[in-house]
Amino acid sequence: MSNSDATSKAALADAVRDACINVGFLYVKNHGIPEEVISNALAASKRFFSLPEPQKLEIDIRKSSNFKGYNALLSSNNDPENVGDMHEGFEFGWEEMEVKGHDEKRANDGAMAGANVWPRDVPGFREDVLSYYHAAVDLGKKLFPLFALALNLPEHFFSDKTKNSAAIMRVLHYPPQTGSVDDRVIGIGAHTDFECFTILWQEPEIQALQVLNTQKQWIDAPPIPGTLVVNLGDQFARWTNDVFKSTVHRAINRTGVRRYSIPLFFGTDYDVKLEPIPSCVSSDRPAKYEVVTAGDYVQQRLKAAYGH
Numbered sequence: 311m312s313n314s315d316a317t318s319k320a321a322l323a324d325a326v327r328d329a330c331i332n333v334g335f336l337y338v339k340n341h342g343i344p345e346e347v348i349s350n351a352l353a354a355s356k357r358f359f360s361l362p363e364p365q366k367l368e369i370d371i372r373k374s375s376n377f378k379g380y381n382a383l384l385s386s387n388n389d390p391e392n393v394g395d396m397h398e399g400f401e402f403g404w405e406e407m408e409v410k411g412h413d414e415k416r417a418n419d420g421a422m423a424g425a426n427v428w429p430r431d432v433p434g435f436r437e438d439v440l441s442y443y444h445a446a447v448d449l450g451k452k453l454f455p456l457f458a459l460a461l462n463l464p465e466h467f468f469s470d471k472t473k474n475s476a477a478i479m480r481v482l483h484y485p486p487q488t489g490s491v492d493d494r495v496i497g498i499g500a501h502t503d504f505e506c507f508t509i510l511w512q513e514p515e516i517q518a519l520q521v522l523n524t525q526k527q528w529i530d531a532p533p534i535p536g537t538l539v540v541n542l543g544d545q546f547a548r549w550t551n552d553v554f555k556s557t558v559h560r561a562i563n564r565t566g567v568r569r570y571s572i573p574l575f576f577g578t579d580y581d582v583k584l585e586p587i588p589s590c591v592s593s594d595r596p597a598k599y600e601v602v603t604a605g606d607y608v609q610q611r612l613k614a615a616y617g618h
C-alpha cells in the first residue's frame with residue numbers, strides 16, 4: 311500500500327469512527343453492488359409479494375424453528391409498545407448459489423441452525439435474491455476491517471470471527487399508510503438491529519426510514535441515489551461496550567405508493583462469544599453486558615420480534 315493509500319484509509323477510519331460513536335448511521339457510495347443485481351432482487355421480491363397470501367403462508371416464518379420464510383403483515387412486532395409491524399417480508403440466511411445438500415459454513419450454527427425455506431413457483435426468485443445476498447456479504451466483508459480500524463484494532467480483528475457469513479437478509483414490502491395512522495401500527499416500529507451492522511437498500515425517492523437522534527427527535531434518512539445505508543446493531547454495541555452506537559430507527563410509508571427495501575444484517579459467526587473488546591472496558595466504563603454467543607443472542611431477539 312502506498313503512503314497516500316494508507317493516509318486515506320486512516321482518514322476513512324476516522325470518519326467511520328466519528329459516525330459510529332456519534333450517529334450509528336452512515337451512507338456508503340461506490341459500494342460495488344451492480345445496479346442489475348439490485349434491480350433483479352427488487353423485481354424478484356415484487357414477484358414473491360404478489361403471490362396469493364395462502365401460497366406465501368405455506369412458508370410462514372412461524373412454522374420455522376430458525377426464523378426463515380415469510381412474515382405476513384402484522385406478524386412481527388419490533389417495538390414492544392406497538393401492536394404490530396405494517397410490512398410483510400421474506401427472510402433467509404447464508405447458502406451457496408449452487409444447491410448443495412451439506413453447507414460447511416452452517417455446521418456450527420447452534421441456536422440458529424437450519425436451512426432456508428424457498429417459495430414454490432416464483433421463477434428465478436432464489437437466484438436473484440441470493441445473488442444480491444452474496445454481493446452484500448462481500449461488501450460487508452470489506453466493511454469489517456474498516457470498523458476494526460475505527461476501533462484502533464488490527465485491521466483483520468474480525469476476520470476469524472466472520473468466516474461463516476452469519477448474515478440474515480430480508481426483502482420487505484411496506485404498503486402505504488395514508489390518512490390517520492395509529493402510531494402503534496407503523497411500517498416497522500422503533501427498534502435497534504441485532505447484528506454488528508445492517509446494509510440497507512431502500513427504494514429510491516421514497517422517504518420512510520427515520521432515525522432517533524440524541525435529542526429524541528426523529529430524523530429522516532432518505533434514500534440517496536447510488537448509496538446504501540449502513541447502520542450499527544446491538545452486537546457491535548456489545549463488542550464495544552456501547553462505544554459504538556446501535557441507533558433506534560423505524561419506518562413509516564406515508565407516500566401513498568408501495569415501498570420495498572432490502573436489509574442485510576451481518577453479525578459475527580453464531581458460535582462466537584460477544585465479548586467486549588479490552589480497550590472498550592475500563593474502571594470508568596465497566597463491562598455492561600453478559601457474554602453470550604452471537605447465535606443465542608440473535609435467536610433471543612428474533613423470538614421477541616416474532617413472538618415464538
Ligand SMILES: O=C(O)CCC(=O)C(=O)O
Nearest residue numbers: 498503512519561571573
Ligand atoms: O425498511 C427499512 O428502511 C428499515 C428496515 C429495518 O429497520 C429492519 O428490517 O430492521
Ligand SMILES: [Fe+2]
Nearest residue numbers: 501502503559
Ligand atoms: Fe432495523
